[in-house]
Amino acid sequence: MKSITYLILSIFLVTCAGCGYKYGSMLPEGTDSVHVASFINGIDPAQQVTDRRADYSYWPGLETDLTKRVIGDFIVDGNLKVKSEKKAALLLVGTLVDFRLLPLSYDTDENVDEQRVEIYVDLELYDNITGKLLWKEDNFMGHTNYEVSDTENLREEDAVREAVKDISRRIVERVTEAW
Numbered sequence: 001m002k003s004i005t006y007l008i009l010s011i012f013l014v015t016c017a018g019c020g021y022k023y024g025s026m027l028p029e030g031t032d033s034v035h036v037a038s039f040i041n042g043i044d045p046a047q048q049v050t051d052r053r054a055d056y057s058y059w060p061g062l063e064t065d066l067t068k069r070v071i072g073d074f075i076v077d078g079n080l081k082v083k084s085e086k087k088a089a090l091l092l093v094g095t096l097v098d099f100r101l102l103p104l105s106y107d108t109d110e111n112v113d114e115q116r117v118e119i120y121v122d123l124e125l126y127d128n129i130t131g132k133l134l135w136k137e138d139n140f141m142g143h144t145n146y147e148v149s150d151t152e153n154l155r156e157e158d159a160v161r162e163a164v165k166d167i168s169r170r171i172v173e174r175v176t177e178a179w
Contacts (some may be wrong), residue, residue, distance in 0.1 A: 027079065027176060034080040034175065035088035035128065036071050039063040039121065042095040059160055062119070063096045069168040070094070079176045091128040092175060094121045097139065101156070104145060111148075117156075117163040118143045125175060137174065142167020 041063040070092070074082050085091065098120035105114040123137045144162035146155070 033083040033088045034090040035085040039067045039094040073172045091126040093124045117159045
């Protein structure tokens, strides 16, 4: 009876040990901190209106809101400590390249009923010790949808905050996932 118990226990331990699941960051050994440079607003209003796009959208201070949110999300995530540029192992540089308000649906009177907020950034992650570019990602996007006519749902201002929250979460995941 003891040998059967040991056999079952052994099989259980081998099975659990071999599952290979790892919880937490996939960052390289010794990568423990990040500095988030202030996001730059790289939106050029003169380039916004084209034959494919007839409007220009801008949200004042969006790059500042995004910088603050990304720093906060790194702190909450906990895989990387947020440090000054001189002390950090990684340097994250971001440029706000587009902000869009897009109609998704219309009511019977052809008024916009539902809209999407999209935020696009270009990202670069550097090894802050060697200065080597680790990866670059262009047109990285975060978004949210909201109903324009329903006052109980998200308003445009709230939707912009939700889109910032979405892209910030995605940025932190992108930095902390396996490269």
